[in-house]
Structure formats: C-alpha cells, structure tokens
Amino acid sequence: MNSSIYDFRYETHASFETDAGLTPEIVEQISKEKNDPDWMREFRLKSLEIYQKTAVPNWGPPLDGLNMDQIITYVRPDTPMRGKWSEVPDDIKNTFERLGIPDAEQKSLAGVGAQYDSEVVYHNVKDEVARQGVVYTDMESALRGPYADLVKEKFMHLVPPTDHKFAALHGAVWSGGSFVYVPAGVHVDIPLQSYFRLNAAGAGQFEHTLIIVEPGAYLHFIEGCSAPKYNVANLHAGCVELYVGKGARLRYSTIENWSKNMYNLNTKRALVEDDGIMEWVSGSFGSHISYLYPMTILKGNNSHMDFTGITFAGKTQALDTGAKVVHNGRNTSSHISTKSISKDGGICVYRSEVIIGKDAIGAKSSVNCDSLMLDSKSRSDTIPAMDVRNADSDVGHEAKIGRISDEAIFYLMSRGLSEEDARAMIVSGFAEPVAKELPLEYAVEMNNLIKLEMDGSTF
Amino acid sequence: MGEQNILKVNPLPTLTWNHLMLNFANLPLESGSQVKADIPSEFDGIETGMGEEFVSFVENHAAAVRVIRAGKGQDLGVIRDENAGTSSEVILIDAGEDSQVTFYSHASEKACPGTQMTRLVKVIARAGARVTVIQSQTLGDDVMAADDFGAVVGDEARVHLIQAELGGKAAFAGGCAALKGYKADFTEETIYFGDGSRRLDFSYVTRHTGKKTTTSILASGALFGSSDKVYRGSMDFIHGCSKSKGREAENVLLFSKEARNRSIPLILCDEEDVDGQHAASIGKINKDLMYYLQSRGLTESQARQLAVESRFNPVIDEIPDESVRQEIHASLERRMNLD
Numbered sequence: 001m002n003s004s005i006y007d008f009r010y011e012t013h014a015s016f017e018t019d020a021g022l023t024p025e026i027v028e029q030i031s032k033e034k035n036d037p038d039w040m041r042e043f044r045l046k047s048l049e050i051y052q053k054t055a056v057p058n059w060g061p062p063l064d065g066l067n068m069d070q071i072i073t074y075v076r077p078d079t080p081m082r083g084k085w086s087e088v089p090d091d092i093k094n095t096f097e098r099l100g101i102p103d104a105e106q107k108s109l110a111g112v113g114a115q116y117d118s119e120v121v122y123h124n125v126k127d128e129v130a131r132q133g134v135v136y137t138d139m140e141s142a143l144r145g146p147y148a149d150l151v152k153e154k155f156m157h158l159v160p161p162t163d164h165k166f167a168a169l170h171g172a173v174w175s176g177g178s179f180v181y182v183p184a185g186v187h188v189d190i191p192l193q194s195y196f197r198l199n200a201a202g203a204g205q206f207e208h209t210l211i212i213v214e215p216g217a218y219l220h221f222i223e224g225c226s227a228p229k230y231n232v233a234n235l236h237a238g239c240v241e242l243y244v245g246k247g248a249r250l251r252y253s254t255i256e257n258w259s260k261n262m263y264n265l266n267t268k269r270a271l272v273e274d275d276g277i278m279e280w281v282s283g284s285f286g287s288h289i290s291y292l293y294p295m296t297i298l299k300g301n302n303s304h305m306d307f308t309g310i311t312f313a314g315k316t317q318a319l320d321t322g323a324k325v326v327h328n329g330r331n332t333s334s335h336i337s338t339k340s341i342s343k344d345g346g347i348c349v350y351r352s353e354v355i356i357g358k359d360a361i362g363a364k365s366s367v368n369c370d371s372l373m374l375d376s377k378s379r380s381d382t383i384p385a386m387d388v389r390n391a392d393s394d395v396g397h398e399a400k401i402g403r404i405s406d407e408a409i410f411y412l413m414s415r416g417l418s419e420e421d422a423r424a425m426i427v428s429g430f431a432e433p434v435a436k437e438l439p440l441e442y443a444v445e446m447n448n449l450i451k452l453e454m455d456g457s458t459f
Numbered sequence: 460m461g462e463q464n465i466l467k468v469n470p471l472p473t474l475t476w477n478h479l480m481l482n483f484a485n486l487p488l489e490s491g492s493q494v495k496a497d498i499p500s501e502f503d504g505i506e507t508g509m510g511e512e513f514v515s516f517v518e519n520h521a522a523a524v525r526v527i528r529a530g531k532g533q534d535l536g537v538i539r540d541e542n543a544g545t546s547s548e549v550i551l552i553d554a555g556e557d558s559q560v561t562f563y564s565h566a567s568e569k570a571c572p573g574t575q576m577t578r579l580v581k582v583i584a585r586a587g588a589r590v591t592v593i594q595s596q597t598l599g600d601d602v603m604a605a606d607d608f609g610a611v612v613g614d615e616a617r618v619h620l621i622q623a624e625l626g627g628k629a630a631f632a633g634g635c636a637a638l639k640g641y642k643a644d645f646t647e648e649t650i651y652f653g654d655g656s657r658r659l660d661f662s663y664v665t666r667h668t669g670k671k672t673t674t675s676i677l678a679s680g681a682l683f684g685s686s687d688k689v690y691r692g693s694m695d696f697i698h699g700c701s702k703s704k705g706r707e708a709e710n711v712l713l714f715s716k717e718a719r720n721r722s723i724p725l726i727l728c729d730e731e732d733v734d735g736q737h738a739a740s741i742g743k744i745n746k747d748l749m750y751y752l753q754s755r756g757l758t759e760s761q762a763r764q765l766a767v768e769s770r771f772n773p774v775i776d777e778i779p780d781e782s783v784r785q786e787i788h789a790s791l792e793r794r795m796n797l798d
Contacts, residue, residue: 060474373728373731381728388741
C-alpha cells in the first residue's frame, strides 16, 4: 500500500506569523489580533506567567526535542472564515478532500468545523441541528456570541492553566477550536465532526474545544486529526473540556494521526453530573511523542464513564497514553479498556489513574489493558495506578502483554494466507473492539492506518 | 538516640504522575552507632526492593551481619534468625550449586525493644539452588519496621520469598529478584494487615534477563482503621529474556471508610516473546459471603475474621514454627475482634 496518501502537504501562504519564541508581547499581539475580550487577554498573560514558572514533567517520554523558541505559536491562513464549501481555496480544499472530509459530510454528518492551521476556515452546521437549538461554532465566535458569559464561566475551568506546563501554554496562546452547546433534552441524531490539521512548518496548534451537554441531552462529537510530515519539531497542545449534565450522554470519538515529528501534548477532561454518561473512543497512531490521558470526573451520583482506546506505536514513536478517572459521586462506575501495539522500535506506554474518593460509596471501576509486541526492537510498558479511599467500592484491574502466537500464524498460513497477511489479520482482530465503537468511515480509516503501519516496507 | 534520617525508599522503576505520591516513599530512620558492616564483595550491587538508600543505610549501621554459605549440593535445612527484632541486621546467603537453604526470621512485639527494626537479606542462588526466605513481624504500634530483600537467581535456581507484615507503627517492605539464569524462578508471597493508623509501603521488582525465567508475585491484604497502604509490583522483561513468564496479583479487602489503598502494578517490556499478566482486585468483602456466614451463626466480626484468615492462611502455613503461627493467629484475632 502507498503510505503517501496520508502524508502530504501543500505550501502555506500565511498572512500573519508571530516571532518565534514566547514573550508577553507575543501573547498581547495574539490577543489583539484575535480581538479578545479584556478578561481573555488577562487570562492569557496570567497563563503565560504560570507557563514560565512550571517545569516540564519529570516522567514520561523525553521532550528534549521540543524547542519552544523555534515553535511559531500562531499561523493564520490567508482565508477568513467561510460558510460555504465552494468558497474555500482550492489547495486547502484538496487537502481536506484527500482526507475524505466532503465525503464524510455527504454521508449526513452534521457539521464540519475544519481547522486549517490555527483558524477555523470552514464552518457549517446543518440546518436541522441548528433548528434543535444546538450551537456549533468556533471558539472565537463563541467568546463574543450570545453564550459569551457561559464560555467565560467554563473556559479552562476543568483544565486550569496550573494543571501542567502545556495547559498553561495552551491558556496563553490558544487559538481556534469548537464550541458546542446542546440544550436540555435535545438528542442530536447525527454526529458532529471536526477535523483538525496542522500544516505550517514549526507551527503549534492550540485549539480549544468546549462542549456543554445540558440535562437529558445526547451528543456524539468526532474529532479527527491528521497532519503531514515536516522536519521542524511541531507541537500540539490542545485542550478539550466537556460538561455532561444530569442524565445527559456524550460520546467523544477521536482518531489522532499526527505526523511523525509531532509532540502531541493534549489535555482532555470531562465533568459528569448525576446519571450522566461519558463515553470516550480514542485511537492514537501518529506523532513522535504523545502524552494523552483523557480524564473523567464522575461528580454526580450514578454517573458512568466508558473509555475504549487503541495506540499503535511504530518506528521513532513513543506514545504515552491512557486514561484518568475520579469517582466522587455515589454508585458511580467506570470501565477502561485499552489495546496497544508496538512495532519497529515503537514505544507504547499505558498510564492511568483510578481514584475512588471518600464519598464515592458503591463505586465500581474496572480496567483492562492488553499490549501486543510485534518484535523485539519495540517496547511496551503498563503503569496503572489505583487510589481507593473508601471501603464500599470495587476496583479491578487486569493487564496482559504478549506476542502473536506462532500457532495462530501457522493456522492462518495453513489456510492459505501469507505470513504478512496472517499477522495483519490478527492485529486487525486485536483492534476490533475499538474499531466497532467508531463510526464506519473512521473504522475504515483506522483499519487503513493499521495496514499502513503493518506494512513496514513503506516507512 | 541517633540522628533522624529521611530515606527515599521503594522507588518505582519508572516514574509516573508526582501527585499520586507513588514514585518513592520517605522512610524516617534513626541512625544508631556508625558501624560499617563488612560485606563480602560478591554481595555488592545486588538490587533490592527498597533501593540503594536503604541498603547503604543498613550496611552502614548494621548491628548484626550474618553470612550463610551452602556448599555445592548441601542442604542446610531451616535456619532460624535468633536476632530477629534487633535494631538492624544484614543476612547474606550464598547458596552454592544445587544446595538448599531456608532462612526464617520472625520479629514479635516482645522481641523488639526499640522503636525501629530493619532487616536486609541478600541472596545469591547459584545454578540449581533452592532458597526460601521468610520474614514475618507482629511488632507493636510504636515500631518502625523495614524488611528488604534482593536476590540474584542463576540457571534453574529457585528463590521463594515470604513477607508477612502484620504490625508496627509503619511497615516498609521490598523485594527484588534479578532472574539472570536460564529457567530462573522467583515466587513471592506477601500478606499485610493494616489497622489503627498503620502505614504500609511495598515495592517488588523482578528483572528478567535470562531465557525462560518465571515469576509469580502474589499479595493479599486487609485494611482496617485509618491504615494507609501503597503497593508497587513491577515485572521488567528485558530484551533477550525470551519465553519468560510473569504473573502478578494483588487482592485487598477494605473494611473501613478511613482506610486508603494505593496500588500500582507495572509491566515493563522490551522483549517480544514473553507472557506477562497482572491483576488487582480492591474492595469490600462480598456481601453474599458475609450474609451466608452470618446466617450460619457467625457474628459479623467472626465472619470478617474468617474471610481474612482464609486468604492469609496459605501463607501463614508456610512458616516453619508452630508457636509463631499461633502467635500470628492470636494477634490477628485480637486485632480483628471488634465485637
């Protein structure tokens, strides 16, 4: 298979670039350019102070290759925001077409807020969704729109800039992203989809996603990421904040396929009220280094969280992924199920924490992680932490690590498959529990990615 | 009274989030007389579960050092530690080819006059050797206890470690086995009991370098009162240890709202052809079991006791001394009898 279809780029014509490196002046400049409200300008400057005071993590894969002075934090493409697909410039359109965006839209996906570099360039919510009262817009518009007060109240409330160094960086330089508001009782039948991409050399991407699902409502949000290869160290430090109201349900699906030089230091967090359900489906494929641990705070009684994840690390990759869950409400439950595959010297780390709070009477949590080693050059570590602070709870954990058995390969080969096909089939089967949680077109993309990764000769 | 030292012990073999406070533990120990123990060089550099700071502290303040050597094919039988409970001791066991040694040390409340007790056992198990080390303690609530263990396991040698941490103001324990030989085997069983405000902190590490090495690490515990426990169990499959297997499991019963349990079972792996599994189960006692036992006439406290002892007994039964087994049962019964 030809891997180049997932690894392409066009020249960018940026109309505005900040100086490399990060100073209060740059942050002021970003804020001015984006026409921020005053509180946001102050928030950015405060975050910058925290960023400069906070040390990089002493755990996890090395971040030595990340030179912040070289990373240009803000690149805006030539196009101002567009509402119609026909008005989007051709080269950007081509990029999206090769990623399958218009096709996906034709298949009745609700809206596309595709991000090209750091600005939302294309934005479209289907009329039927808007008629239900659902707001799907870019973050910049949300800051000034009718929901401005709500945004001010919730913005970086779940993930404060003090959380870690890259959350602080995000607070200082965030740009773009989506805002979704689903009113009480509204069931959004079609998934909302947004595709993030990074294109300019040395450009960081710091999109902010804020989703509020009011009581009794339902939403499926899909975030897909794909970026072309580049030589300069690239950084992605996005932030996702999800508020799941009483009895509401939110499904958040992601396939991340960043280019192989990307540092993906993304922070995702959800707060779930009484009887609410949070479902995560997460696939991590690309990037050079990833730190990704979607976190769920089960605040409400009877709230529930499900996490299904897959990570595939190939050559030159160290993907440190997992999940965090904090049980605070009574009778809360969580289930984490992850798969990881290491190949060609790739490093997979599963890292998690399950915290059962003092008042989380009747909490139940189960964690299940399987790791598959495809050769002896690769590495796979499992680092799950559990902290249980109340006796009336049940916490279970299981992990397995191993290889594809010779017997399975032998059997499939005896049925006429080549060894490569047999291995690919077994790996696809291993990933199946994740694939079946994804919408069809994403499952297809994931299977293609696995095939690409398995076909070592193209890398 | 000596100077107060804070040692960094029970290090996690790889770091994780600092806020979990699992990367290492702080162990406060008083340094007694500065006596540098005379340690034969073959025992240098053996990794232990509690780590270098602890080993260096104990070796520099050892009140007693004992070297046990078993010649080729020799069976030394059961060796009892007569000094168990003294402030600081180092036991060094060099088990020759095909030899057999069982070393057993029990520190009871009566035997320990001071406020701290440390035991360090290092083992060299040469080809075909069988070594069993048992460390148990039922110390009083004012004693700081630390039990550490490190072994190098040769071709087809087997090392078995039992640690029963049932008393003390705080109990720190660790074990590490370097499985260097072909088919080297390490089995480890821990039982722990937390009541009052006892702090328990464990770290076990197996380093697999030999081919076809095997490991089994099992821990079973019960937490009452406001006890606080940390358990680290790590299997490290190092490149080249093909066809190695590791099993690790921890079962914890929680009986109190105030108790806190932290567990972090690790698998580190850079070898394809291995089979590693770990499991942990933490929570309250099964309601149906409690109901059944009470319907048969047991009080709630007796039912709890039965549930805990049924988990501990297989380990307690391995202690080769009837009087110690009875002492442990009596101690557990007294602590669990809340009627």
